[in-house]
Each structure stands twice: as C-alpha cells, then as structure tokens.
Amino acid sequence: MCVYYAQQNNLKIYVDWTDPTWTHGGESFYTYFKLVNMPVLNSLDEIPADATYYPKYWKGNIETPLTQELLNQDKQLGINIDLATADKSVDVIVFSCVRSRNLYADSGFFARSFRVVDKKVIAGMKERLKVPLATCIGVHARGTDRAKHTIRKEHSIQFMAVGAFPYASKPMIVVGDDAYSIEIWKRYYPHTVVFGTPALSSNKGNHLATKEELTVSKYDLTVEFLVDFFTLAHCEKVISTFKDSRFAQEARRLHPYVRQIVGNE
Incomplete structure (x- = not known):
C-alpha cells in the first residue's frame, strides 16, 4: 500500500485522483480526505523541475491523468510497477494503483493515517x-x-x-x-x-x-x-x-x- 510504503521509507506523498473513476472536474482525493501523521506534498507543483522519476515515463507527464487507454500501453510504457522492487534511487516514485487493489488487513492503520474532511x-x-x-x-x-x-x-x-x-x-x-x-x-x-x-x-x-x-x-x-x-x-x-x-x-x-x-x- 502506497501510504504505508511512504511512511516506511520516510517519503512525502501525494495522492492523484485525476482519473475519470474519481473525478469529472475539480474533485480530488483532498476534497474528501487528508493524510495525518506523515509528511505530504500539497500539490504536484512542489516537485522540482529536475526531479528524476520511476517509471521514467512520468518525467514530463506527471500531470497526465491515468486512463484505461494509458494502462493499455503498459507494455510499452512500463507504468504498472511493483513497489517492492521500485527504484529507490530516484526522486519520485509513481505507483498506478487502478489495477492493484489489495485487502489491507490492518484497518487500524487507516484510522491512524486518514481523516475525512469533506x-x-x-x-x-x-x-x-x-x-x-x-x-x-x-x-x-x-x-x-x-x-x-x-x-x-x-x-x-x-x-x-x-x-x-x-x-x-x-x-x-x-x-x-x-x-x-x-x-x-x-x-x-x-x-x-x-x-x-x-x-x-x-x-x-x-x-x-x-x-x-x-x-x-x-x-x-x-x-x-x-x-x-x-x-x-x-x-x-x-x-x-x-x-x-x-x-x-x-x-x-x-x-x-x-x-x-x-x-x-
């Protein structure tokens, strides 16, 4: 899970919900929730222009919404990654989780990390x-x-x-x-x-x-x-x-x- 991964590796996190599953306009993850007890990015604009990315596709494309059409090109783009084997030497790791839903057994973790704000x-x-x-x-x-x-x-x-x-x-x-x-x-x-x-x-x-x-x-x-x-x-x-x-x-x-x-x- 991305939030847990960020906590364990002391990484700042930004949750991007610009795909059509969650938004048809101005809604975002932060419309509904905030993350607590961990460092966060307030927007993608806080990422330095010279930052390095894994997967490399996201360099220059970080604001591109994650669509089914993009996922269909995964063999060429390599955007569907395993966090366990992600390259930790880069500045930004982008995890696309549309196809990667898993049950997370420790629901207490959500209570410690998420708050409803809407x-x-x-x-x-x-x-x-x-x-x-x-x-x-x-x-x-x-x-x-x-x-x-x-x-x-x-x-x-x-x-x-x-x-x-x-x-x-x-x-x-x-x-x-x-x-x-x-x-x-x-x-x-x-x-x-x-x-x-x-x-x-x-x-x-x-x-x-x-x-x-x-x-x-x-x-x-x-x-x-x-x-x-x-x-x-x-x-x-x-x-x-x-x-x-x-x-x-x-x-x-x-x-x-x-x-x-x-x-x-």
Whole structure:
C-alpha cells in the first residue's frame, strides 16, 4: 500500500485522483480526505523541475491523468510497477494503483493515517447516526455491475434474505447502487430503513458511468458512496449480495475504527 510504503521509507506523498473513476472536474482525493501523521506534498507543483522519476515515463507527464487507454500501453510504457522492487534511487516514485487493489488487513492503520474532511460526508454521517447504527444489521444490496440480468438480481437478493433470517428481529438498514435490488430486499424485510437514492440503474457500475450518464455530479455520487460505506462500517454486522464484495469486506474491517476516521471521536 502506497501510504504505508511512504511512511516506511520516510517519503512525502501525494495522492492523484485525476482519473475519470474519481473525478469529472475539480474533485480530488483532498476534497474528501487528508493524510495525518506523515509528511505530504500539497500539490504536484512542489516537485522540482529536475526531479528524476520511476517509471521514467512520468518525467514530463506527471500531470497526465491515468486512463484505461494509458494502462493499455503498459507494455510499452512500463507504468504498472511493483513497489517492492521500485527504484529507490530516484526522486519520485509513481505507483498506478487502478489495477492493484489489495485487502489491507490492518484497518487500524487507516484510522491512524486518514481523516475525512469533506463537510457533506461528515454532515451525511451525522444525519444517519440519528439511527442507532451500532445495533443495526447493515445490508449492502449491490446490483449494477455484478448482476447482468434481472433474474440473477432476484436470486442474489433471495439468497441474502434467507441468510439474514437469524437477524430478522434486529433493526436493518440498506444501502446499494441499484434501485431494483433494494426494492426486492424490501419485499422480504419491509421495515428496513433505506438510505440514499441510487444514481443509476443499469448493468454498469456507477463509478464507470460517464458524466452524461449520471443523473447527479461525480462529486455527489462519491459523497453518497463514502457515506454509504461509513454507514455500513458503523453497523453491528454487515451482509452483502456477494461474499467477495470489497465494499462490505472493508466496512466490516473498519468497524472498530470508523468513528476515529470520520471524526466522531
């Protein structure tokens, strides 16, 4: 993980979210978070003009957004690197992490290193915490990019509803990226509190939608995504449509530390 690597090697760090997964305009990593307890760069402009880079491609291209088209040229450009074998003799190491998502077991690390700073995310969590989430079952009804057909969405929710039966007496909340999946869930547990309004109902993940396809801004979509994530992390237990859901897994891991990272304590 880049933040841990920077800490272990006493390096300043800058997180660049200029790729279309996270921004359609002026949003950046620092719109939502700040890094604490470590040295940071405030902008790419702080890098000296004569700095050396690894991989070499980024020399003169450091402000180029990381797109799928660029990643497709990896064999020629060599931008997909392994931090463990990175050249430490250079001034700047650039790690492109679109294809390199890993589970990081120590969620306490995130609480020590990250803070949420976006006012809409913090306000959204304050509103949701009016519901006693710590005693709720959090339901993640994922649908858009994992269930290509309506029948599969129905079957996935049915299986999850059966698995949730032991918790039927507990209060439940549901978040998700697909309106139809949430509708199905409500048929089985009609008293479930629904949080948020799915921005898109399709067979493509909302994070991959273009600016024209979204009914809200990328900023508002990311705010809701983060608020949904931290909502699940506050819950007593999290269940999800898919066992390998990264969203649900990380929410479970972050549970003991979520109040610290969001700033509730």
